[in-house]
Amino acid sequence: MKILFIGDIFAKAGRVILAGKLEKLKRAYNWDICIANAENSAGGKGITYNVAQEIFECGVDALTLGNHTWARREILNFIDSCNGLVRPANYPRGVPGKGRLIIDKNGIKLGLINLIGRVYMDQPAECPFLTADKEISILKQQCNAILVDFHAEATSEKAALAYYLDGKVSAVVGTHTHVQTADERVSNNGTAFITDVGMTGPAEGIIGVERSQIINKFITGLPERFKPANGRGCLNAVLITTDDTSGKAIEIKRVAEVYDI
Numbered sequence: 001m002k003i004l005f006i007g008d009i010f011a012k013a014g015r016v017i018l019a020g021k022l023e024k025l026k027r028a029y030n031w032d033i034c035i036a037n038a039e040n041s042a043g044g045k046g047i048t049y050n051v052a053q054e055i056f057e058c059g060v061d062a063l064t065l066g067n068h069t070w071a072r073r074e075i076l077n078f079i080d081s082c083n084g085l086v087r088p089a090n091y092p093r094g095v096p097g098k099g100r101l102i103i104d105k106n107g108i109k110l111g112l113i114n115l116i117g118r119v120y121m122d123q124p125a126e127c128p129f130l131t132a133d134k135e136i137s138i139l140k141q142q143c144n145a146i147l148v149d150f151h152a153e154a155t156s157e158k159a160a161l162a163y164y165l166d167g168k169v170s171a172v173v174g175t176h177t178h179v180q181t182a183d184e185r186v187s188n189n190g191t192a193f194i195t196d197v198g199m200t201g202p203a204e205g206i207i208g209v210e211r212s213q214i215i216n217k218f219i220t221g222l223p224e225r226f227k228p229a230n231g232r233g234c235l236n237a238v239l240i241t242t243d244d245t246s247g248k249a250i251e252i253k254r255v256a257e258v259y260d261i
Ligand SMILES: [Fe+2]
Pocket: 008, 039, 040, 066, 176, 177, 178
């Protein structure tokens, strides 16, 4: 099976790119399942019901989240009923939503797990390693392949999880930093990995935000309401191919498109 995983969709710019470009990319890459990280999809922070529907209508099958999961209060109204939406599985017990799901498409079942890191993330979370073990043990009997979106800041934590899960899942993809890394690989045991998939949104800001605001923030420390940057846009993703019988990854390819929008 072929899976397209799209890096953090940032604000309206990211959604405009998806609506305008995803169909053409699908003709070129012909994936079976498309997943996107959507933690920044509404105005750069969080997600709303309407924004989630808009992304699904572009042809995305499932959405993952991250440290901005709760940025919009209205998510509490729909997270439990929205089938294609997962938040980090290692969030504290009892919070709304789910951390894993099975995407069943054309007779292929892909297990999807979302996890959040604990290094420089400032979020209450259980151990992502032990949570991954638990979630995989539930999914592995029912799925042809398993993909983990590890939403984390530290490169080391992402690499450690990828090696910890080596041979147990088809792919570990990092999200959160908004900058695509060039370290994609498939291990000998058939696990694809990339430290960070990158971002889909404004290409000319600083991780999506207007440059001057981020620079001012570093110099003055004063609080400011961040605006998405203007200018060109980008779509960052990875295309992962797995063997349908074994679930092992065969290939991971980076996608990094830049558009005038
Ligand atoms: Fe993000």
